[in-house]
Amino acid sequence: MPNLPKLQKNETPDLFDERGFTLMETITVLVLMAALAIVIVPNMFSSYQSFIRSSALNQVGRDLRYAQEYAISRRDTVWIAFNVGGNSYAVYGGDSTAVKTLLKSHTEGDWVVQMGQREYKYLTLVDADFDGGSELVFDNFGNPILTSDGLLEFGDGSTITVQAETGKVSIP
DSSP states (O other): OOOOOOOOTTOOOOTTOSOOOOHHHHHHHHHHHHHHHHHHHHHHHHHHHHHHHHHHHHHHHHHHHHHHHHHHHHTOEEEEEEETTTTEEEEEEEOTTOOEEEOBOSSSSBSEEETTSGGGTTOOEEEEEBTTBSEEEEOTTSOBOOSSOEEEEETTSOEEEEOTTTOOEEOO
């Protein structure tokens, strides 16, 4: 049991003997907290945008890899058609006679990705260059049909490169 002071008969403890915070101390703490919030909150928002943008960029890279794996597993030609003006891309499958069918996504519905919305809201496609065109094609062995490395460029300066020889997707 803690040591409590002994009270004399008819003596009451002084409840107001403890020191508290003064109004000035409380206001000072609130002002410091507000100043920290002004500095920290914008940085948190910027970090959040950067995280969402990076996640979306990685998802585009995963989609390219998945399209290549799809071509290999189905022994089918796969096209990824990038629409720079529409800020989107769609994935098609078909035979080598260029009869294309819009593929179903591995997650939901038709495989069309609209950037600038939902989880892609901070990602803007500014250029798609695959041998001068905007379509990346994987043959039925998963090899890209490219004579030089393909490149996707985004509004924030980030890029995705597809190696011509192997189809390896690189996100620096």
